[in-house]
Amino acid sequence: MLSRIYAIFRARNLEFVRDRGSMSWNLILPVALMFGLSFIFGAEDRPQYTIGVLQDSDVIDETAHPFLATRYMQFTVETDLTDAQRKVARHQLDLLVEFDGTPRYWVNPDSPTGYFAELALLQADDGSIEKASIEGDAVRYVDWVLPGILGMNMMFSSLFGVGYVVVRYRKNGFLKRLHATPLRSIEFVIAQIASRLMLIMTITSFVFVGTSFFLDIRMDGSYLLLFLVALVGAVALISMGLLVASRVTSEELAGGLLNLVTWPMMLLSGVWFSLEAADDWVQQFAMIFPLTHVLNSARAVMLDGAGFAEIAPSMFALLAMSALFLSAGALMFRWRSS
Numbered sequence: 001m002l003s004r005i006y007a008i009f010r011a012r013n014l015e016f017v018r019d020r021g022s023m024s025w026n027l028i029l030p031v032a033l034m035f036g037l038s039f040i041f042g043a044e045d046r047p048q049y050t051i052g053v054l055q056d057s058d059v060i061d062e063t064a065h066p067f068l069a070t071r072y073m074q075f076t077v078e079t080d081l082t083d084a085q086r087k088v089a090r091h092q093l094d095l096l097v098e099f100d101g102t103p104r105y106w107v108n109p110d111s112p113t114g115y116f117a118e119l120a121l122l123q124a125d126d127g128s129i130e131k132a133s134i135e136g137d138a139v140r141y142v143d144w145v146l147p148g149i150l151g152m153n154m155m156f157s158s159l160f161g162v163g164y165v166v167v168r169y170r171k172n173g174f175l176k177r178l179h180a181t182p183l184r185s186i187e188f189v190i191a192q193i194a195s196r197l198m199l200i201m202t203i204t205s206f207v208f209v210g211t212s213f214f215l216d217i218r219m220d221g222s223y224l225l226l227f228l229v230a231l232v233g234a235v236a237l238i239s240m241g242l243l244v245a246s247r248v249t250s251e252e253l254a255g256g257l258l259n260l261v262t263w264p265m266m267l268l269s270g271v272w273f274s275l276e277a278a279d280d281w282v283q284q285f286a287m288i289f290p291l292t293h294v295l296n297s298a299r300a301v302m303l304d305g306a307g308f309a310e311i312a313p314s315m316f317a318l319l320a321m322s323a324l325f326l327s328a329g330a331l332m333f334r335w336r337s338s
Helices: 002-018 020-041 081-089 112-124 141-171 174-179 185-215 223-244 251-268 280-286 290-304 308-332
Strands: 049-054 073-078 095-098 104-106
Touching: 049 081, 049 112, 073 081, 081 095, 081 104, 095 112, 141 174, 141 185, 141 223, 141 251, 141 290, 185 223, 185 308, 223 251, 223 290, 223 308, 251 280, 251 290, 290 308
Parallel strands: 049 073, 049 095
Antiparallel strands: 095 104
């Protein structure tokens, strides 16, 4: 019995070692992710809180108040009070302060990070700063984070659900048999998109309805428009998954490539936290990901009551990505495993 187990054990190890693509990705991917995340998030004294400073000047004077010299705080200049208050209400800013004239500050009472930022401010203050109220309703963190959680679930279902299935079809020879039929690659790709799209939209709608019922989720915009955002976003994500799996023959390599796509998207698309305090280049880089456009549009509809005109740029970007991924995936599609 042990000899048979050893034979299978040795064969599987040899199979993995000889699959140079899979072995390379298993070695390169963790290192690449560590270096990338260290470069983006690992700076010395990286800020943990985002503080808006309401003033007319573009330069923040740290001598204006002891709080402005607090470590692990990212201070950004805000010139418009209404817009700054909206950012606090939407968890894009943890705290808003003003030291010109009568010192005062604004905080979202439902923000966990805002609570600790407020404690730090009050500890540094001499008791003269006043707490001002936010105009309009403050958004709960659960209202803000729900689109991120649903979007992340859509991302994993689209990329891994499609990518692994296509690679497995290719590996076990199913695609080779399909290739002997009149079926064209673009027809196979469209069928895969339609199948996965129906599943994703059904599950996402069910979870959204159930969550809204039990948690009383805020919804200021149109449900139909929100459904359209999810629909277009899911098509873009599924098309990306098909593009990744269009020529890959190894499930291990497919996993590495899909992780290389999903991890940056999950961290930079605003699933768990806002990138308001991130460098401009990081925010611009995040716009290459479909999930960023999906979450920005969904939150605009749900929390701000945005109409189609406000989210149109993101919708057109998602449609362009879908066309690009779908066309490239169909052109590069590989029926055989060798």
